[in-house]
Amino acid sequence: MIKIRTLRQAEIDPDMLAFFDRTQKTTRVLVYSDGALVEKVVAFEDHWSPAKKGEIAAHFTRTLAAGGSVIVARRDNEVVGFAVVEAEPFGEKAVYRELSFLHVSRPERGQGIGARLFEQAKAAARQMGTTKLYISAHPAVETQGFYRKMGCVLAKEINEVIYQREIHDIQLEATL
Numbered sequence: 001m002i003k004i005r006t007l008r009q010a011e012i013d014p015d016m017l018a019f020f021d022r023t024q025k026t027t028r029v030l031v032y033s034d035g036a037l038v039e040k041v042v043a044f045e046d047h048w049s050p051a052k053k054g055e056i057a058a059h060f061t062r063t064l065a066a067g068g069s070v071i072v073a074r075r076d077n078e079v080v081g082f083a084v085v086e087a088e089p090f091g092e093k094a095v096y097r098e099l100s101f102l103h104v105s106r107p108e109r110g111q112g113i114g115a116r117l118f119e120q121a122k123a124a125a126r127q128m129g130t131t132k133l134y135i136s137a138h139p140a141v142e143t144q145g146f147y148r149k150m151g152c153v154l155a156k157e158i159n160e161v162i163y164q165r166e167i168h169d170i171q172l173e174a175t176l
Contacts, residue, residue, distance in 0.1 A: 002080065002108070004116050006124065007070040012060050016079055017053035021106040022046060029139040030170060037154075037170070039141060046138075056101065063087065063100075069124035073104070073113050080108040083121040089130055091157050096134040096173065097125045098162060118150050118174075126176050133176065136162045136169040147172050 024046040030037045048056075060070045066087040073081035081104040090096050099121050104113045125133050134155060137147050155171040163171055 002073050002075055002111070002113055002116075004071060004073045004081075004113075004120055006120075007060065007064070007072050007082075009061065009064045012057060012064070014054050014057050016057050017048075018050070019078055019105075020048070020053060020080070020103075022048040022053075022103060023106045024138070024140065026138075026140040026142075028141040029168070030141060030144050031139065031168070037144075059100075060084065067128070068097075069121070069128070071117055071120045071124060073108075073117055075108070080105045081113045081117050083117040085121050085124045085128070085133070087128070089128075090134075090159055091132075095131045096157070096159070097128055097130040097132075098159070099125075099133045099135045099174075102135075114146060115150065122174065122176050131176050133174040134159060134162065135172040135174070136166060137172050139168050139170055144170060147174075150174060 027043050028039055029042045031040050063070055063084055063086060068087035069085040071083045072079050082101060084101040086098040086100050102117055122133060135147060135152060137143055152172040152174045155173040158171050
């Protein structure tokens, strides 16, 4: 059984993502072309190294210390999914909070865990007093389909700092 709940600072372990499988095989992506999103055939595979997993666990610590939220999905003691809502509001009217991570381990995908994490992230963002989540989302067609299913649309305001982290991502928002 998968349990989803908000993580506390004392529960963070540098190796908590050791068995998390970030593998994502991408064959089709969405790209901007002439002002529209167009599907293109592009094949690549994403993985996280042990060092990258440790960096993300350290990010959990910083996020919680700053007042953000980290939501984890666990099967027994193993993290099989997580979402991170950053603490700092931004945008012209400071209505956005960034959903900086939302990932489900490869063997657990397709079971609704991502949707449950997304709903919990929205609830956490509402508790922080914001009205929109901002997502810099992987361009894979499957990833974009997930976010559309969750009600996301193209972001009305682009956060240039977030965009520059990964210029191939699609900038989305979700109204809470």
